Amino acid sequence: xxxxxxxxxxxxxxxxxxxxxxxxxxxxxxxxxxxxxxxxxxxxxxxxxxxxxxxxxxxxxxxxxxxxxxxxxxxxxxxxxxxxxxxxxxxxxxxxxxxxxxxxxxxxxxxxxxxxxxxxxxxxxxxxxxxxxxxxxxxxxxxxxxxxxxxxxxxxxxxxxxxxxxxxxxxxxxxxxxxxxxxxxxxxxxxxxxxxxxxxxxxxxxxxxxxxxxxxxxxxxxxxxxxxxxxxxxxxxxxxxxxxxxxxxxxxxxxxxxxxxxxxxxxxxxxxxxxxxxxxxxxxxxxxxxx
Amino acid sequence: xxxxxxxxxxxxxxxxxxxxxxxxxxxxxxxxxxxxxxxxxxxxxxxxxxxxxxxxxxxxxxxxxxxxxxxxxxxxxxxxxxxxxxxxxxxxxxxxxxxxxxxxxxxxxxxxxxxxxxxxxxxxxxxxxxxxxxxxxxxxxxxxxxxxxxxxxxxxxxxxxxxxxxxxxxxxxxxxxxxxxxxxxxxxxxxxxxxxxxxxxxxxxxxxxxxxxxxxxxxxxxxxxxxxxxxxxxxxxxxxxxxxxxxxxxxxxxxxxxxxxxxxxxxxxxxxxxxxxxxxxxxxxxxxxxxxxxxxxxxxxxxxx
Numbered sequence: 031x032x033x034x035x036x037x038x039x040x041x042x043x044x045x046x047x048x049x050x051x052x053x054x055x056x057x058x059x060x061x062x063x064x065x066x067x068x069x070x071x072x073x074x075x076x077x078x079x080x081x082x083x084x085x086x087x088x089x090x091x092x093x094x095x096x097x098x099x100x101x102x103x104x105x106x107x108x109x110x111x112x113x114x115x116x117x118x119x120x121x122x123x124x125x126x127x128x129x130x131x132x133x134x135x136x137x138x139x140x141x142x143x144x145x146x147x148x149x150x151x152x153x154x155x156x157x158x159x160x161x162x163x164x165x166x167x168x169x170x171x172x173x174x175x176x177x178x179x180x181x182x183x184x185x186x187x188x189x190x191x192x193x194x195x196x197x198x199x200x201x202x203x204x205x206x207x208x209x210x211x212x213x214x215x216x217x218x219x220x221x222x223x224x225x226x227x228x229x230x231x232x233x234x235x236x237x238x239x240x241x242x243x244x245x246x247x248x249x250x251x252x253x254x255x256x257x258x259x260x261x262x263x264x265x266x267x268x269x270x271x272x273x274x275x276x277x278x279x280x281x282x283x284x285x286x287x288x289x290x291x292x293x294x295x296x297x298x299x300x301x302x303x304x305x306x307x308x309x310x311x312x313x314x315x316x317x318x319x320x321x
Numbered sequence: 322x323x324x325x326x327x328x329x330x331x332x333x334x335x336x337x338x339x340x341x342x343x344x345x346x347x348x349x350x351x352x353x354x355x356x357x358x359x360x361x362x363x364x365x366x367x368x369x370x371x372x373x374x375x376x377x378x379x380x381x382x383x384x385x386x387x388x389x390x391x392x393x394x395x396x397x398x399x400x401x402x403x404x405x406x407x408x409x410x411x412x413x414x415x416x417x418x419x420x421x422x423x424x425x426x427x428x429x430x431x432x433x434x435x436x437x438x439x440x441x442x443x444x445x446x447x448x449x450x451x452x453x454x455x456x457x458x459x460x461x462x463x464x465x466x467x468x469x470x471x472x473x474x475x476x477x478x479x480x481x482x483x484x485x486x487x488x489x490x491x492x493x494x495x496x497x498x499x500x501x502x503x504x505x506x507x508x509x510x511x512x513x514x515x516x517x518x519x520x521x522x523x524x525x526x527x528x529x530x531x532x533x534x535x536x537x538x539x540x541x542x543x544x545x546x547x548x549x550x551x552x553x554x555x556x557x558x559x560x561x562x563x564x565x566x567x568x569x570x571x572x573x574x575x576x577x578x579x580x581x582x583x584x585x586x587x588x589x590x591x592x593x594x595x596x597x598x599x600x601x602x603x604x605x606x607x608x609x610x611x612x613x614x615x616x617x618x619x620x621x622x623x624x625x626x
Contacts (some may be wrong), residue, residue: 033421044409129401130466133371134422135394320374 034136034144035151042114042152051110051156058106059163062099066171069095089266090283092172097259097287099164104189104255107157108217111190114153115197116210118145123321124206138317146198146309153190161186177265185258192251192301193217195308202316216249224252231290232282239291246293250301256289257298263289324349324474324505325370330379332365332529339365341529342379347522349473352496352506354520354537356513356610358618362529363509364402367478370507371399384473395424398472400463402479402509408452412443412462415451416469423470437465442491456483464492474505481515493519517610525617532617540613545583546606549576549590552599574601 042048070092119142122128131141161183165176176182196216200209227242229235246253263280281288325347332340340362347353357363368374370381372388386393406415413434420430438447441461446454454462460483467475477496481489489512496506496519510516516523517537524534533540552574563569566578580586586605594600 033418037418041407041409126401126403126405127407129373129404130399130406130419130463131422132373133394133397133399134419134470135391135424136422137391318375321368 031136031140031144031147034131034141035147038118038145038148039151040148042149047110047114048152048156051106055106055156055160055163058102059167062102062164063167063171066095066099066167070171088172089174090280092168092174093176093263093266093280094284094287095172096164096168096174096176097262097284099168100161100186100258101255101287103160103164104186104251107153107160107186107190108193108251110156111149111153111193112197112210112213112217114149115146115194116201116206116213118142118149118198119201119316120204120206120209121201128321132321139313142198142202142313142316143309146194146312150191150194153194154187157187157190158183176262178261181261182258185254185261188301189251189254191305192249192254195305195312196249199308199312199315202312202319217251220245220249220252223248224256225286227291228256228286228288242291246297247300250293250297250304253293253297254301256291257293259284259287260289260292322349323347324384325353325507326382327366327370328380330366330369330381331377332362332369332374333377338529340369340376340526343526343529343531345524345531345534347505347507349505350500350503351521352500352508352519354516354523355507355509355526356511356516356523356614357526361526363526364478366526367476367507367509371397371476395470396473398467398470398475400467400475400477400480402482404463406451406459406462406466408450410451411448412451412454413438413447415462416447416465419466420469425470433469433471434465437469440468440495441465442488457485457488460484461488464495468499472504474507475499476507476509478509479511480508481510481512489515513610513614523610525614527618533613537610541610545586546577546579547586547589548602548604548606549593549600550574550602551576551593552601554593554598555596558593558596558598 119128122131132138136144165179168174168176193213197209197213200212203209204212223242223245225242226238227246230238230242242252260281263284266280281290281292323346325345327343327345330340330343331338343362343366355363355366365374369376370383370388372390372394381388384393384396388394410418413431416434416437417427417430420433421427425433434447435444438444441464443458443461443465446458451459451462460480464477464480467477481492484492493515496508499506500519508516508520520537522534522536523540524531526532546568554571554574554576559571562576562578566580569576569578571577580589583605586603590600590603
C-alpha cells in the first residue's frame with residue numbers, strides 16, 4: 031500500500047499536476063494580494079474614517095477578506111482534488127495502465143488505499159501551503175494574525191480529503207467523465223446548499239437551513255468550510271463597543287461567506303466517518319468489479 | 322503437475338456468454354497456446370486466470386491458488402493485450418516499481434530490472450521515458466514487466482502484435498528459453514505460425530467454448546488427405562474405393578482421398594499394390610494448425626447457424 035502511495039505521490043509531481051496547480055495558485059495569490067492591498071487601504075481608511083487599523087471594524091474587514099480568499103481557494107483545492115482522483119481508477123482502466131498493476135501481488139484494497147494516500151498527501155501539502163500563503167498575505171497587508179490558525183488549517187486540509195473520497199468512489203464504478211461530472215455536481219450542490227443555509231439563518235428560514243443541512247450530509251465540504259470560518263471568528267475578541275456594538279454577531283458582518291448556522295462537532299465527526307465509509311465503499315466496489 | 326486448472330468456467334456479461342463451461346489443464350513447464358477468432362472469449366478467459374475478471378460459475382486455480390490470491394500472484398506474470406505503461410516513468414523505473422510490487426527489495430529490484438531489460442533487448446534504453454518508446458519497445462517493456470517477478474507462470478496476451486519479424490523471433494527465443502528454465506507460458510495469440518512453432522499444447526476456443534484441445538502433434542495427426550500417382554487402377558477397384566472413401570477424386574492417374582488417420586496410408590498403398598497397381602508417388606497432405614483452426618471455427622459457425 032505504501033509503495034502504491036509513494037507511486038501516486040510521485041505521479042502527481044512528475045506529471046507536473048502540482049507544478050501547474052502551483053503556477054495557477056501563484057497567479058491567484060498575486061491577484062488576491064493586489065486586491066487585498068487596495069481594498070484594505072480604501073475600505074479601512076475611507077469607508078469608516080473613524081476606524082483605525084487596530085479597531086474591531088478593521089479587524090472584521092480583514093477577516094472578511096481572508097474568508098473570501100479561503101472561499102475561493104476552496105474552489106481551486108476542490109478542483110485539484112477532483113481532477114487528481116477522477117482518473118485514479120476509471121482512467122487507468124480506460125487507458126489500460128491498471129491491468130499490469132492489478133495483477134501484481136497487491137490486493138485491490140491496498141491498490142486503492144495506496145492511491146488515496148498518495149493523492150491525499152499531495153493535496154494536504156498543496157492545501158496547507160495555499161492556506162499559509164493566504165494567511166501570510168492577510169498578515170502582510172492588514173497586520174492581522176488569523177486566530178485559531180492551526181485548527182483552521184486542519185479544517186482547510188480536510189475539505190479536499192472529503193472531495194477526494196467521493197470522487198474516488200465514483201471512479202471505481204463510473205467512467206472518467208461520469209465520475210468527474212458527479213463529483214463537480216455534488217460539490218456545486220454542497221456550495222449552493224451551504225449558501226442557502228447561511229441566508230436561511232440570516233432570515234430565520236428553517237426550510238432553507240434544512241436544505242443546507244441535507245446537502246451537507248450528501249457532501250460535507252461546505253460544512254467544513256463553515257466550521258473553519260466559525261473557528262476563526264469565534265476566537266476574535268467580542269465587539270468593543272466603539273465601532274461595532276456588543277450585541278452584533280460578528281458572523282453577520284461576513285454575509286453569505288460567514289457561518290451564521292455553524293456546523294456542530296457532530297457534523298465534524300460525520301465528515302470523518304463520511305470519508306471512512308466512502309473509502310470502504312470504494313474498496314468494496316473496486317474489489318468486486320471486473321476490470 | 323497441473324499449474325493452471327480450469328473447471329467448468331463460465332462468464333456471462335448481461336445476456337452475452339463470453340465463456341461457457343471451459344475446462345483446461347496446463348502442466349508445469351509447458352508452452353500452452355490459446356487460439357480462437359475475434360470475440361471467442363480468449364481475453365476474458367485470460368483475464369479470469371490473472372484475477373482481473375470474476376467468473377460467473379466454475380473455478381480456476383493458478384499455481385495452486387485462486388487467481389485473486391496475492392500469494393499466487395507472486396508467482397504469476399502477465400502481459401495484457403491492450404495495455405499502456407505509465408509514460409511518465411523511465412523504462413528502468415517502471416521495472417523497478419513492478420519488481421518491488423512483486424516483493425523484491427530496492428537493490429534486488431534494480432538488479433532484476435537490468436536483467437530483464439537485457440533479456441528483451443532493451444539494454445541501454447532503460448533511462449528513457451516510457452512515453453518516448455516506440456510501440457514495439459513498449460511491447461518489449463511490457464514483456465519485461467511480466468517477467469520481472471521471475472514468475473512460475475506467465476500469461477502473454479498477443480505478445481508480438483506490435484513487433485517486426487526480428488522482434489517476433491526474439492520473443493520466440495525468449496519463450497523457448499523460459500520453457501527451458503521450467504517456466505509455464507500461457508500464450509494467447511492470433512499468429513498461428515507462432516503458436517505452431519513454440520507451443521506444446523493448444524486449445525481452440527470458439528463462441529466461448531473449447532472446441533479442441535490437446536498436444537499440437539495429436540491435433541495435426543488427425544484426418545489427413547493423401548495424393549497418390551499410380552497406374553493400372555482397375556474400374557472394379559476404383560468403384561470399391563469410391564464406396565469406402567466418399568471424398569475420393571480420380572483425375573487421370575492421380576488419386577486423391579481423405580483418410581481418418583495417417584496410419585491408414587500404408588494399408589491403402591498395400592491394398593493398391595496387391596491389386597496390381599503401380600505406385601509412382603505418395604504425397605500425404607499436411608494438417609497445418611491453420612487448416613485445423615479454420616475447419617473447427619467453420620464447423621462451429623455451421624452448428625450455431
